Amino acid sequence: MFGCSRWWWNYALNKTIEEYKATGKGLSRTQLNALLPPLKKAEETEWLAECYSQVLQATTLNLTRAFKNFFEKRARFPKFKSKRSKQSIQFPQNVSRVGENLKIPKIGIVKAKIHRWFEGRIKTVTITLNPAGQYHASVLVDCECCDLPGTSDKISGVDLGLKHFAIVHDGSKVKKYAHPKILKKHSRNLAKKQKTLSRKKLGSNSRQKARKLVAKVHHRIFNARYDFCHKLSRKLVDENQTLVFENLNVKGMVRNHNLAKAISDSGWGMFTNFCSYKLEQRSGQYVEVDRFFPSSKLCSECFHLMPEMPLDVREWTCSHCGTHHDRDENAGKNLRAEGIRILTSGTEVPASGGECKTKLGPKTKFRQSSKKLETPASIKRGVVHF
Ligand SMILES: [Zn+2]
Numbered sequence: 575m576f577g578c579s580r581w582w583w584n585y586a587l588n589k590t591i592e593e594y595k596a597t598g599k600g601l602s603r604t605q606l607n608a609l610l611p612p613l614k615k616a617e618e619t620e621w622l623a624e625c626y627s628q629v630l631q632a633t634t635l636n637l638t639r640a641f642k643n644f645f646e647k648r649a650r651f652p653k654f655k656s657k658r659s660k661q662s663i664q665f666p667q668n669v670s671r672v673g674e675n676l677k678i679p680k681i682g683i684v685k686a687k688i689h690r691w692f693e694g695r696i697k698t699v700t701i702t703l704n705p706a707g708q709y710h711a712s713v714l715v716d717c718e719c720c721d722l723p724g725t726s727d728k729i730s731g732v733d734l735g736l737k738h739f740a741i742v743h744d745g746s747k748v749k750k751y752a753h754p755k756i757l758k759k760h761s762r763n764l765a766k767k768q769k770t771l772s773r774k775k776l777g778s779n780s781r782q783k784a785r786k787l788v789a790k791v792h793h794r795i796f797n798a799r800y801d802f803c804h805k806l807s808r809k810l811v812d813e814n815q816t817l818v819f820e821n822l823n824v825k826g827m828v829r830n831h832n833l834a835k836a837i838s839d840s841g842w843g844m845f846t847n848f849c850s851y852k853l854e855q856r857s858g859q860y861v862e863v864d865r866f867f868p869s870s871k872l873c874s875e876c877f878h879l880m881p882e883m884p885l886d887v888r889e890w891t892c893s894h895c896g897t898h899h900d901r902d903e904n905a906g907k908n909l910r911a912e913g914i915r916i917l918t919s920g921t922e923v924p925a926s927g928g929e930c931k932t933k934l935g936p937k938t939k940f941r942q943s944s945k946k947l948e949t950p951a952s953i954k955r956g957v958v959h960f
Pocket residue numbers: 873874875876877878892893894895896897
């Protein structure tokens with residue numbers, strides 16, 4: 575089924591590209607699905623009929639979604655799928671739980687280790703096979719127990735960094751969360767296994783085995799990062815109504831070779847993503863401040879802008895008002911204030927004029943642009959102080 579789904583994705587993607595080149599228009603989901611029955615009858619591709627038909631239709635849906643996301647500038651152009659990377663199929667319905675097992679159409683009962691018991695109706699089930707050779711099923715369940723409104727009305731600025739993973743400023747207090755340095759913890763193990771792999775003969779069975787061992791370490795690193803990001807984002811979302819982040823140019827930063835490893839190890843994108851959807855579940859707000867907003871260079875007391883602020887300066891004194899700043903605390907405070915300013919003005923691009931920060935004209939965007947912006951209750955009541 576993995577093979578059929580992958581082949582169909584690549585075939586449909588290629589067809590859509592060709593159609594677009596010829597006519598200037600792509601193929602719709604219905605048009606693509608209509609290609610399937612003749613393919614299942616054709617001698618060369620009759621093996622497609624062995625695959626559960628809804629799996630192929632789910633692939634079509636995912637492809638048309640990928641195109642939609644691309645055209646609406648949320649994602650890059652859909653890629654062809656490789657046999658070597660992670661494999662994935664989706665069952666839109668008809669998967670059920672039988673005791674400790676999952677019953678999957680056309681496959682039957684599969685023994686499973688269920689990590690968390692769930693109630694409610696099973697909807698889409700996604701099954702993946704990672705390069706380490708492990709199968710995972712992700713089960714989407716329809717239930718009404720998760721959408722609890724948040725109880726906090728706090729607004730916090732979150733500065734993401736390398737020394738501390740996150741520095742959270744809630745207006746009065748600063749909390750620092752240590753960087754988990756997950757890659758570093760696994761680096762010796764990883765290096766050892768990569769070395770073994772590099773010594774194996776190309777195409778040999780033992781090379782396959784060594785490759786799986788390397789993939790397993792990568793998977794473990796991913797799991798640890800995933801776990802960390804989920805736990806910290808849950809904590810922050812539970813404690814706050816609004817979180818203000820800096821829109822980081824991770825790609826540009828990775829080009830700096832001294833920091834590349836440490837930045838890639840951070841998982842900031844994953845973290846902000848988790849915060850964003852968790853806030854959405856609770857009707858909270860996720861605010862992103864433009865990366866050109868000078869959160870580090872700006873004095874949070876008098877708004878004096880320092881001409882420069884090299885990365886190694888951890889503490890500094892404002893030349894205008896004399897306040898001594900911790901670099902990251904100051905940045906967190908600035909982000910929070912800028913977030914509040916954006917929320918109260920209610921516009922994506924702030925009006926020019928006014929205080930010195932607005933003169934800099936940072937462009938800012940919200941992740942959840944489809945949602946109407948609401949001023950948080952705490953601002954409405956006037957309890958937030960800049
Ligand atoms: Zn100052």
